[in-house]
Amino acid sequence: MKTINLTTQRQAVYDVVRQSEDHPTAAEVMNRLVERGHSFAYGTVYNSLRYLADKELIRELKLGETASRYDARTDDHQHIVCEVCGRVDEVMTPVPEEWMTRVAEETEYEVHEAHVVLEGVCAECRSKRKR
Amino acid sequence: MKTINLTTQRQAVYDVVRQSEDHPTAAEVMNRLVERGHSFAYGTVYNSLRYLADKELIRELKLGETASRYDARTDDHQHIVCEVCGRVDEVMTPVPEEWMTRVAEETEYEVHEAHVVLEGVCAECRSKRKR
DNA sequence: AATAGATTTATACTTATTCTAAATTGAAAT
């Protein structure tokens, strides 16, 4: 019984997120909407992002920056941020189940999810650095 | 050559963080300072927290909430947040090196750090729920 | 006591996001 009501605004926001190669912030989504000729209220973009994340069509990422980012990939995965250029890439290698089990034992929590943000230097910045 | 200049304010902020069982936000640190009879400017508390984190006397935690939290434990560890009551606990079981290596291979990043925030239900909330 | 550098203070500002009340839209019922 999961009805999804994609209004014009929500569809347009969804399209922007899906068609972005990076992981745009709300402000970036807004800019890209304007580039496409839309002019929605700021609040609507936030509402739409929240709605889409709620329906699990997109994911909200909190990577430790001030602004949330959005990702159209909703399958289980993590993220890595380049310390030099700030780019964000997907990490598909799954967090080991065994580690989660150990953490459950250690903490006595029922563990549901792990959000991992890795930090490092991307291939591009690494080769630039070498000279 | 790492000189550390602990002014009255910085020392007091450091004391609050060290003597907190939980992981207080800046606002909570401020409240606890007031309870102890201090009345520092808001900016000073933020500056002190930044200074102490800089000198690695404390750590700033970004757990996906709106406000940062602060932790007097500076050794390598992760955190787990209870979805029910919001409490934050330490996770000392280290993230498997092997997983980090695999991620480095997958992403072609030079991986420096992993910040993990786990979510689940703490022992206390679990037992309350059962009854 | 005089100077300089660092720090603190009070306050203004910024950024990201949420809230609010009125206006608009759209589907269902008449």
Place this chain on the structure above:
DNA sequence: ATTTCAATTTAGAATAAGTATAAATCTATT
């Protein structure tokens, strides 16, 4: 076709966390 009602959008105000700024205060050294 018109009314109706709920959901949505809009514009703008409000909030929350944190940073910036300029003046005042401390502190160590000459």
